[in-house]
Amino acid sequence: MKKRAVALALALASVALADDRAPAGAPSLPPEDTSIARASTDAAMAAHAERVVDYTLRATLDPVAHTVHGEGTIRWTNASAAPVSELWLHLYMNAFKNESSVWQRQPIGRFRGGAAVRDWGAIDLRRLVWKREADADLLPRLERSRPGDPDETDARAPLPSPVAPGQTITLELAWDVKLPSVVERTGYDRSFHMVGQWFPKVAKLEPDGQLAHFPFHHLSEFYSDFGTYDVTLDVPAGFLVAATGPVVERRAEGGRAIQRHVQSDVHDFAWMAWDEAVERTERIDGVDVRILHHPAYAAVAERELAAMRFALPHFRERYGRYPYSVLTLVHPPDTAREAGGMEYPTLITTGGPWWMPEGFRQPELVTIHEFGHQYFYGLVATNEERWPFLDEGLNSYAEAECLRAWLGPGSASSLLSLGVGDHVAQAVSSRRFVHDEPVARRAGDFVLGQDYGGLVYGRTATVLETTARVWGKPAMDRAMGTYARTFRYRHPGPADLLAILRDVVDPRAATAAKVALFDKGWVDYVAVEAVSRKPREPAGLFDRGGKRETVAATSGAEGRYTGYAVVSRRGTLSYPVDVLFVAEDGTRTTRSWDGVGDTTRLPYEGTSPLAFVVVDPEHKVLVDQDSTNNMFATGARAGAPRIMERAVYFGQLALEVALP
Amino acid sequence: MSALRLRPASAIRARKHPLAVAFAWLFEATFAVALAHPFYASIRGVYGAHPDGDLPLFSPDGLEIAELFMRSEGTTRALVASSTWVLAIAVVLGHVRLGALVAALALEREDELPLSGRDALGRGAARLFPLLGVQALGALFGGALLALGMGLAGKLHAHLLQTSIDARADRWAIAVVVPFVLLALTTSVALDLARVGVVVTPGRARDGLRLGLRAFAKRPGAAIAGWSARAALGVVPVVLAAIVASRLGGRPGASLALVLAAHQIAIAPRVALRASWLAHAARIVAASRPAATSAAAPAAADASPEPKAQPEGGADGGDAAAENASTSALATR
Numbered sequence: 001m002k003k004r005a006v007a008l009a010l011a012l013a014s015v016a017l018a019d020d021r022a023p024a025g026a027p028s029l030p031p032e033d034t035s036i037a038r039a040s041t042d043a044a045m046a047a048h049a050e051r052v053v054d055y056t057l058r059a060t061l062d063p064v065a066h067t068v069h070g071e072g073t074i075r076w077t078n079a080s081a082a083p084v085s086e087l088w089l090h091l092y093m094n095a096f097k098n099e100s101s102v103w104q105r106q107p108i109g110r111f112r113g114g115a116a117v118r119d120w121g122a123i124d125l126r127r128l129v130w131k132r133e134a135d136a137d138l139l140p141r142l143e144r145s146r147p148g149d150p151d152e153t154d155a156r157a158p159l160p161s162p163v164a165p166g167q168t169i170t171l172e173l174a175w176d177v178k179l180p181s182v183v184e185r186t187g188y189d190r191s192f193h194m195v196g197q198w199f200p201k202v203a204k205l206e207p208d209g210q211l212a213h214f215p216f217h218h219l220s221e222f223y224s225d226f227g228t229y230d231v232t233l234d235v236p237a238g239f240l241v242a243a244t245g246p247v248v249e250r251r252a253e254g255g256r257a258i259q260r261h262v263q264s265d266v267h268d269f270a271w272m273a274w275d276e277a278v279e280r281t282e283r284i285d286g287v288d289v290r291i292l293h294h295p296a297y298a299a300v301a302e303r304e305l306a307a308m309r310f311a312l313p314h315f316r317e318r319y320g321r322y323p324y325s326v327l328t329l330v331h332p333p334d335t336a337r338e339a340g341g342m343e344y345p346t347l348i349t350t351g352g353p354w355w356m357p358e359g360f361r362q363p364e365l366v367t368i369h370e371f372g373h374q375y376f377y378g379l380v381a382t383n384e385e386r387w388p389f390l391d392e393g394l395n396s397y398a399e400a401e402c403l404r405a406w407l408g409p410g411s412a413s414s415l416l417s418l419g420v421g422d423h424v425a426q427a428v429s430s431r432r433f434v435h436d437e438p439v440a441r442r443a444g445d446f447v448l449g450q451d452y453g454g455l456v457y458g459r460t461a462t463v464l465e466t467t468a469r470v471w472g473k474p475a476m477d478r479a480m481g482t483y484a485r486t487f488r489y490r491h492p493g494p495a496d497l498l499a500i501l502r503d504v505v506d507p508r509a510a511t512a513a514k515v516a517l518f519d520k521g522w523v524d525y526v527a528v529e530a531v532s533r534k535p536r537e538p539a540g541l542f543d544r545g546g547k548r549e550t551v552a553a554t555s556g557a558e559g560r561y562t563g564y565a566v567v568s569r570r571g572t573l574s575y576p577v578d579v580l581f582v583a584e585d586g587t588r589t590t591r592s593w594d595g596v597g598d599t600t601r602l603p604y605e606g607t608s609p610l611a612f613v614v615v616d617p618e619h620k621v622l623v624d625q626d627s628t629n630n631m632f633a634t635g636a637r638a639g640a641p642r643i644m645e646r647a648v649y650f651g652q653l654a655l656e657v658a659l660p
Numbered sequence: 661m662s663a664l665r666l667r668p669a670s671a672i673r674a675r676k677h678p679l680a681v682a683f684a685w686l687f688e689a690t691f692a693v694a695l696a697h698p699f700y701a702s703i704r705g706v707y708g709a710h711p712d713g714d715l716p717l718f719s720p721d722g723l724e725i726a727e728l729f730m731r732s733e734g735t736t737r738a739l740v741a742s743s744t745w746v747l748a749i750a751v752v753l754g755h756v757r758l759g760a761l762v763a764a765l766a767l768e769r770e771d772e773l774p775l776s777g778r779d780a781l782g783r784g785a786a787r788l789f790p791l792l793g794v795q796a797l798g799a800l801f802g803g804a805l806l807a808l809g810m811g812l813a814g815k816l817h818a819h820l821l822q823t824s825i826d827a828r829a830d831r832w833a834i835a836v837v838v839p840f841v842l843l844a845l846t847t848s849v850a851l852d853l854a855r856v857g858v859v860v861t862p863g864r865a866r867d868g869l870r871l872g873l874r875a876f877a878k879r880p881g882a883a884i885a886g887w888s889a890r891a892a893l894g895v896v897p898v899v900l901a902a903i904v905a906s907r908l909g910g911r912p913g914a915s916l917a918l919v920l921a922a923h924q925i926a927i928a929p930r931v932a933l934r935a936s937w938l939a940h941a942a943r944i945v946a947a948s949r950p951a952a953t954s955a956a957a958p959a960a961a962d963a964s965p966e967p968k969a970q971p972e973g974g975a976d977g978g979d980a981a982a983e984n985a986s987t988s989a990l991a992t993r
Contacts, residue, residue, distance in 0.1 A: 190823075276825060296827030334826045354827040409721035416906035421721035428726045527709075582711040612711035619723055627727055628706045637708030640700055641916055642718060642909075647696030648689070649923040653898070655688050655695075656930060658747060659754035660795055660855060 042320050042485065049226030049265040049489035052079045053202055060234040061195075061273055066119070066188045070199055071127070071174040072231075076163075079225075082209025083162035087171075089125075089155045091144070092197035095216035096121035096180035096187070100150035102215040103184070111449025113184035113218055115338060121180025121187060125200055128157065131170040136160045138171070153216040155200075165209075173200055182336040184218070185349075189336035191239075192277075196270040196344060197222070204383070204491075214385045219452045220443035221377075221384035221391070224267035226489060232260045235273045242292050242328045243271035244347050265323065265489060266345035267381055272330045280305065285312040287322055293331040297354045300363050301331055304350050307367040310406045318477060319375045319398070319484035327374070329367065341366050343373030359415040361407065365422060369399040380487045387494055388443045388452070389517060393460020394497075396426060398480065400461055401468075423465050427622045430458030434625065439463075440494060440517040462622050463516045467501065467509045469620035470575050479504040494518075512573050516623065523573035524625040525615040527632035528599070530581075532563025532610035563604040565613040565632070569595055573623065580617040583608035584635075590617075610634055664767040664775070664783065666860055669943045672766050674935035680764035680780065685931040687757045691750040698739045702732065718909055755791040759784025761935060762859040766942035783859060790858045790865030798851040802844040809840025849887045850876040856941045875948035886940040890933040901926035 057072035078084050095103035096117050103113075130136040136159075143156040163169055177198050180187040186196040203213035204223045212223055232249075233241055237257045245263025252258070263269070277292040282305060289308050293301040308329070316322060330349045332339040340351025348370035352362045372395040376382075382390035400422040403411035410419020433454035437446060446452040468476035483492070483500045494517070502510035515521035534556025542549045567579055574595045581589045585608035593600055604610050615630040624630070666672075674681060706728065707714045716724045729736070763783035768775055813833040820829035850873060857872025858865050876883050904922040908915040 294825050294827065296825055335821055353830075355830070409719075411721075416902050417718070417909035418725075419720050419722050420726055421723070424721050424723045424726050427723070428730050431730070580711075588711075612709065614710060622723075626731065627724070628731060631707070631709035633709040637704065638710060638713035640704040640707055640714035642919075643703045643714045644696060644700040645916060645920050645923065647699050648692045649901075649927070651692030651695035652688050652923075652927050654747070655691055655750060655754075656927075656934070658751050659688070660751075660758045660791065 045320050045485045046489045049267075050079060051227050051264070052077055052205060052225035053227040054230070055199070055227065055269065056230045057199060057269075058232040058234065059195075059198070059271075061193060061236070061239075063188075063191055063193060063236060063239065063273065063275070066179040066193065068177040068179065068195060068198060069175075070177065072172075072199075073131075074171040074173065074200075074202060075168060076171065076202055077168040078163040078165050078205070078209075080205055080207050080209040081165055083164050084205070084209050084211075085159055085162040086211075087138075087157040087159060088203035088211040088213035089128075089142075089157055089200045090153065090197070090203060090213065090216070090222075091123045091125065091155050091200055092153050092216040093121050093123035093177050093179075093186070094152040096183060097152060101153060102149075102151040103153070103218055105151075106218055106444075108218040108446070108449040108452070111219065111453050112338060112341070114449075115183055117183050118181040119187075120178070121183075122178050123198070123200070124176045125155075125173065126176060127172060127174035128200070129172040130159065131172055151215045154203075154213050175200060182332075182338045185339060185342045187336075187339065189333060189339070192272075192274045192333060192336050192339070194270075194272050194330070194332065194336065194339035194349065196342065198270070201268075212383060212386070214444070217385070217444040219388070219446055219449065221388070222268060223383040223385055223491075224381070226265055226267050226381065228262070228264040229266060229269040230260070230262045231269055231271075232258060233271055233273070234258045236275070239273045239275045240277040240279055240292055241271060241273050242290070242330050242347060244269040244345050245324070246288075246326045263324065263346060266378070268344050270344035270347055272339075272347075272349075277330075282309075284309055285316060285322070287312060287324070288326045289329070290326065291329040291331065294333055294354075297331050297333075300352060300354055300356060301329075303358075303363045304329055304331065304367040307364040307406075308371065311368045311371050311402055314402050314405060315372065315375060315398070318401075318481050320379075320481070320488060322374060323379070324374075327371070341370060343370045343377055345378050346374070348373070357415075360413050361403065361411060361422075364407070365399065365403060365412060368402050369395060372398045372402070375484055379489060380484055381489070381491050382493070383491065385443050387440060389439050389456045389460040390492070390494065390497065392456045393439070394464070394480070394483075396457045396461035397464040400426060400465065423461065423622065426458035427462040427465070430454040430462055431625060434459065434522050435520060438518055438520050459623075460517065463513055466575065466620070466622045467505060467513065469618075469622060471505050471509050475505045508574070508576075512575060515572055519572065521571070521573040522625050523569060523571035523575065523621065523623060524629070525577055525595075525621065526568045526570060526629045527565065527579075527613045527615045528568050529566040530563065530604070530610050530613040530632045530634050532561045532604055532606075532634070534558070535560060535562045559607055561604070561606055561609050563610050564601045565604060565610070566599060566601050567593060567613075567615050568599040569597070571625065575621045575623075577616045577621060578618065580612075580614040581606070581610060582612040582614070584611045611636075612638075663770040664763070664779065665770050666766055666942075666946055667768045669946055671768075672939045672942050672946070674765060674932060674939045677764050677935070679777070680761055681932050681935045683764075683777070684757060684761050684935060685928060687754070688927070688931065691746065691753075694746050694750075695743050698742055702735055702739060703728065712912070715912060718911075751795075752788075752792070755788050755795065756781065756784040758855060758938075759787040759791055759859045762856050762938050762942060765935065765939045766856070766860050766946075787859050787865065790868070791855055793865070794851055794854050794858060794869060798847060802847045805840050805844045805847065809837045809843075812840075813837045846880075846884060849883050850880075852887070852938070853883060853941050853945055856938060856945045860942065860945060871948065872945055875945040878948050879944050883941065883944055886944075887937055890937045890940075894930045894933050897926035897929050 054075040055072065057070055060069045095101045097120060125139065125142065128138040128142060130138055138157045141158050144152045179193060179195065182189045182194065186194050201224065203211040204225050206212055214220065229244060231243065233243060235241055235257050237252060237255050239257060241259060243261045244266060245261040247259050248262045249260040274292065276294050278295050279290055279292045280301065281288060281290045291301050291305055312322060324346045326346055328347045332349055332351060334353045337351050340349045342349045350363060350366045350370060352366060356362055373391065376395040376398060377384065377391040384391050403422045409421050412420045412422040412425045433451045437451045437455060439455045439459050464476065479500050482504055483497055487496060498510045498514055501513055536554045536556035537551065539551050539553035542551055565579060565581065576595045577593055579591050579593055579602055581591065581604050583606045587606055587608060591602050593602060611634055613632045616624060619627060703714060707717065710716060717728065760780040760783065764775060764780040767783065769779065813836040816836055817829045817833040820832055853876045854869045854872030857875065858868035861868030861871050901922045905919045908919050
């Protein structure tokens, strides 16, 4: 008990420290003497999370009416330093209740959740009682919505008396859920039932005693305290169930299948029930990996298992051991694709059609991405509403890193000789949105779904990939590993990430990342000009010995050329770059430019005239806004024979189709 | 100009007319270059400034090609628009090519002088508009078939999705579409016979069209088998070329020459197979001529010099019948 109290105190202190560093807006870099633990091995990781909230729930599914009846208790501890006089409960299923919810009122477009709700969903809280000497019914005073805002996803429960710091309370509750048709990660599609955000959930308690509550927004995900979930699920016999945590008890009763799942050190619980599913299990890297899918999706499921065989040890090596005994994958039918591509603790949903060709790596990509969220969301439990880039962005980087390590450069797609890397897809697709909105902003503040997708996922990953390329992948691996291990079971903010980039990689890396993420930072390197000639004596009029002499231009010394290249850096980001000089005789030399100024003149000297200059020839600066202006030819341009050959060939094939 | 008449069926062989096949290839290659050049010029405008030219566009992670694609959205649209015009011109002139090719394969001069390229092109040009009419007819009929198939499949798919997994619905929809696709392909086979009929028949094009379609109706098996075998064979060189190109593509040095050779070695047999098919179609058309077939066919069948396993007529037991029929009945002017 004492040991636990000490651990709790230490955890509280660390959370408080992390929050002190977490900024309200753009963070300034922490001072040099910050005491971030450079945990590069698992030994430095926390073994368990601070246990703030425990849920003991029972849920009964009616798959015909698509309803869930729930009841149970919430045991909640005021782990903050201040008394708490109100609780906030997230009733997110009400996002699908009517067109007055925040989710319905703010169509964001060009992102997930765009489909219309064919069948409304809702959650109705039937009972909410604070169990104590004199039970207090909280339901009559529950504020389901705010004046002027009919949204019912974020309910306020005033408490009859404040909960003191360290005090634990128990709430009894009962509720009914009507699942919507599958939309925005949850709902039903025929007998497939994906049940997420289905219970009244206490908002995350911050160290100052405030609860980080927010309505269900189109682009926002979640943020919660760690705890233990003990959930008993009651479904009709014949339904396979996937849920957070391992099954600790299973029985059949009156045509019903009942199973109990218990999992500690997690901050959410979701489940799926489906009577058309089959399952496969495999022990991978010490974890029982289970995948549920329709038999028609067996081939895709095998690909997803293959992805896990690589990803589990890969992530363990980089970001620390996966701490849970189980990991369950659900591949929803393509008609329920909105339920796919989602992460919950120890439970992920993948996605993609049953016929996806091998060369398109969507199943592998989605699987690894959602598994990566077990780290960047699950274990490093950042505030997904306030700083979505911290989970989606870092996880997109981790996903691309893993896919490339596994599948090579054509990690997103590879058809014959045409390959596209995941990191390339992220970089290229995010460039068009760079000037639209800052990356580091609230999920709810994004105006367009395409900005959110391009910037939060792609741009963040590209900034981190650039850091890895410019300052070295080993340094970036250390930084990501340190971040993931240091903040396991904690709730870090952007300043924590930037501090690690500064300390582990380079101060310039941290500065560049901050500008790129918070200030819409961008950069475009340009090869402006290149000149070379034989060195010779200056020509012109010279006054020597009291007389004026005319010196004619000479042809210069043979076999030696001097010149320069002018290179510019446009934009607000700055990275050191290499500049390649190619002489007419094919000689190649590389010079480095620190990239600090706006424009620089780099000298050239060689035995042959300068023919070409290329800035950043290895594309280390993946955030370069336009790499097609990185090249300059002093004279004759090179050809494009391969393009001509391919274009003619495909033209011939096209003509064979079109001609009679 | 001397009158033209159908060759004996045994003489309607694509391999006996390499220059005509070469002309067909040259026509295709010329228009392919016309289609490709604007794209080439556009890309060279950017990557000509790189010391390795367009080699970076073949990088294994696809960065340069992806960036170029994203960055040149507007340019690509303009290039595609201009290429569409080139393609349209190619399609129109392609009917002259088809007519000339069929003429070169299937017709000869009555004065027994060799059929010149000019003769063949003249026949092709003379039949341009009728051939365009056949094309329009085929596009309408084939398009209607495909639209009907897609429509039925879509309705079935939507219905099945109410009660079963999408994979099952997808498979049933495909099962519904496939017969319509096969029907559309069959239509295109029939239209090829109609095209041949239009080219080899003197006088009204309508008679030629009728002749071609009647020939298909009489011997659909031979026509479909002849077309299918060649179509299947035509896939092989493309696959082989793709394998070679994927192994060698994007490497510096001699790989470009090897890929070029692989691609053109893939195209050449496809052009030859097309010519072979047209010759096969001409033999079928000739065999369906009513006037002489009854008398000539039995004797001709015995006398046929063509073994059945011949690649251009292997599936065509009636080639020999076409021989005599064609010589006597299809004289044209």
